[in-house]
Amino acid sequence: MKKFLMIASAAAMAVTMPSLASADKGGGQGKGQGGGKPAQAQNANGGGNGNGGGFKQAAKAQRQQEKAVGNGFKQAEKAQKQQFKAVERSAKAQNKAVERQNKAQAKQAQRAQQARLDNGRWDDKSSRNQKFGANGAACPPGLAKKSPACIPPGQARKLAVGQQLQSNRFPQYNLPQDYRNLYADNANTYYRYDENGYIYRVNRENDLVTGLIPLLGGGFSVGQVLPAGYDVYNVPLQYRDTYFDTDNLYYRFGDNAIYQVDPQTRMIQNVVALLTGDSFGIGQTLPAGYDMYNLPMQYRDQYYDTDQYNYRYADGNIYQIDPQTQIIQSIISALI
Amino acid sequence: MSSIVGKAFLLAASAALAAGCQQGDKQGGEAGDQAQANASAQSAPQSGTIGQALSQSAEHSNFVSAVKAAGLDGTLGGSQPYTVFAPNNAAFEKLPSGAAQNMMQPAQKGQLTSVVTHHIVPGVVTAQDLTRAIERGGGKAQIATVGGGNLTATQNGGTITLQGANGSQARVTPSDQAHSNGVVHTLDTILMPS
Numbered sequence: 001m002k003k004f005l006m007i008a009s010a011a012a013m014a015v016t017m018p019s020l021a022s023a024d025k026g027g028g029q030g031k032g033q034g035g036g037k038p039a040q041a042q043n044a045n046g047g048g049n050g051n052g053g054g055f056k057q058a059a060k061a062q063r064q065q066e067k068a069v070g071n072g073f074k075q076a077e078k079a080q081k082q083q084f085k086a087v088e089r090s091a092k093a094q095n096k097a098v099e100r101q102n103k104a105q106a107k108q109a110q111r112a113q114q115a116r117l118d119n120g121r122w123d124d125k126s127s128r129n130q131k132f133g134a135n136g137a138a139c140p141p142g143l144a145k146k147s148p149a150c151i152p153p154g155q156a157r158k159l160a161v162g163q164q165l166q167s168n169r170f171p172q173y174n175l176p177q178d179y180r181n182l183y184a185d186n187a188n189t190y191y192r193y194d195e196n197g198y199i200y201r202v203n204r205e206n207d208l209v210t211g212l213i214p215l216l217g218g219g220f221s222v223g224q225v226l227p228a229g230y231d232v233y234n235v236p237l238q239y240r241d242t243y244f245d246t247d248n249l250y251y252r253f254g255d256n257a258i259y260q261v262d263p264q265t266r267m268i269q270n271v272v273a274l275l276t277g278d279s280f281g282i283g284q285t286l287p288a289g290y291d292m293y294n295l296p297m298q299y300r301d302q303y304y305d306t307d308q309y310n311y312r313y314a315d316g317n318i319y320q321i322d323p324q325t326q327i328i329q330s331i332i333s334a335l336i
Numbered sequence: 337m338s339s340i341v342g343k344a345f346l347l348a349a350s351a352a353l354a355a356g357c358q359q360g361d362k363q364g365g366e367a368g369d370q371a372q373a374n375a376s377a378q379s380a381p382q383s384g385t386i387g388q389a390l391s392q393s394a395e396h397s398n399f400v401s402a403v404k405a406a407g408l409d410g411t412l413g414g415s416q417p418y419t420v421f422a423p424n425n426a427a428f429e430k431l432p433s434g435a436a437q438n439m440m441q442p443a444q445k446g447q448l449t450s451v452v453t454h455h456i457v458p459g460v461v462t463a464q465d466l467t468r469a470i471e472r473g474g475g476k477a478q479i480a481t482v483g484g485g486n487l488t489a490t491q492n493g494g495t496i497t498l499q500g501a502n503g504s505q506a507r508v509t510p511s512d513q514a515h516s517n518g519v520v521h522t523l524d525t526i527l528m529p530s
Contacts, residue, residue, distance in 0.1 A: 023341055031528070058516040062385065062415045161486065161501075198484055201530070211501060221445060222407030229366070242415070256482070260410075270410040274482035276458055289480025292469030292489075294459030296417040297380055297514060313417070313459035314480070336517075 055298035193326035387413030453483030463510030500527030
């Protein structure tokens with residue numbers, strides 16, 4: 001009964017929805033939606049509902065709305081699947097072509113490598129134009145060359161401005177072809193590509209990162225097919241109760257975003273969340289860029305800055321910070 | 337209608353304050369300020385999203401086109417919380433002629449997305465949050481964006497200025513209106529990430 005009422009009210013709200021949000025379809029039934037699971041951190045609940053209640057309801061209604069729209073669009077999706085099948089066919093053909101190319105390049109790479117070793121030199125320039133997987137083959141665009149070959153990005157941490165670039169992680173100039181004219185190494189500055197989807201601008205003198213050029217959207221955007229390697233559900237833990245796989249919808253994490261994906265075509269339908277790519281661990285220093293209190297409204301009654309504790313929100317979590325040391329003391333899951 | 341709801345919020349907020357003051361280690365001053373900031377930040381939670389608000393705003397039509405071209409309109413119309421510093425149409429007119437159209441080309445999608453995400457910040461940052469952070473930081477505060485680069489906020493007199501990662505600067509017109517998934521402030525210049 002309750003479910004019916006909630007769907008009814010969501011449907012009523014759906015009247016006011018513009019076409020903007022029409023692509024956002026929520027996950028199906030199954031796990032419960034948590035409004036927020038505060039840890040045993042400072043409990044400052046004075047008992048008033050105040051700002052919290054209204055926003056919790058609004059966010060909950062928004063999620064129900066997303067679901068109602070999703071269910072409503074099932075019919076339209078079926079008709080669209082015809083089109084998507086054609087796209088998938090061409091994607092498969094593309095993958096086959098890439099595989100053939102990989103094999104040819106692998107052989108070529110092995111021969112070249114052997115020749116260099118035989119000559120006793122390691123020539124940087126000869127490998128400059130190729131991006132190798134662990135077996136020597138080239139990776140499809142957007143995938144990392146780590147071992148095992150061509151795994152999805154998002155495994156290594158994004159560096160921040162002011163951090164030091166480890167030269168063994170980026171031994172050579174490795175920018176994607178399209179960006180080489182824009183960002184070329186010079187006497188003072190060099191550039192390295194992080195498979196998470198960033199180009200780092202680095203000071204040659206001290207190997208410190210002076211800038212980040214994000215390439216988000218290069219291979220992961222609405223209307224495009226996710227590259228191979230995203231078969232496994234990989235959403236960060238704090239988002240799993242909100243974004244979980246169903247028969248109609250998959251969610252995949254990559255390039256610091258969570259994508260809503262059609263399970264059959266692997267086509268990205270929506271970017272449901274944008275993450276910061278920053279690293280937050282208990283005991284770590286809060287990264288730069290969180291000088292301001294930024295908690296969503298429904299959490300402000302419970303977690304607010306004092307001389308003893310600061311609170312910051314990012315990537316689905318609330319972080320409790322020591323204001324003096326800026327060390328993260330605890331992490332509170334902030335489901336929305 | 338909204339003033340009645342607004343008063344209800346103020347009442348509830350002060351009730352929360354009064355009840356909460358029993359805990360020994362609470363800093364009454366800060367808690368009071370924050371509650372005030374929350375209350376003044378909105379008169380009532382908007383049922384619409386920041387995506388909806390932007391699409392209904394005439395002065396942000398160019399930015400809305402950019403957001404759509406980058407495929408992020410669903411994101412801003414969804415459930416996760418963001419604060420958007422949205423350049424107004426005048427900001428787009430400041431670009432070199434033809435640059436705005438060029439940016440919308442499919443081939444430029446990666447670049448466009450990086451510019452758009454340079455204006456999106458995680459969580460909810462109200463005008464008061466901005467001001468307080470600048471004051472506590474001795475005149476400067478840094479904001480991480482979901483695009484990767486950081487913005488720097490400063491204040492001169494009553495005006496808040498935002499600086500992008502490459503040094504471009506914009507004047508902020510803050511908004512007190514909170515939506516279901518965040519807040520939208522307006523900029524008079526586009527901030528570049530690199």
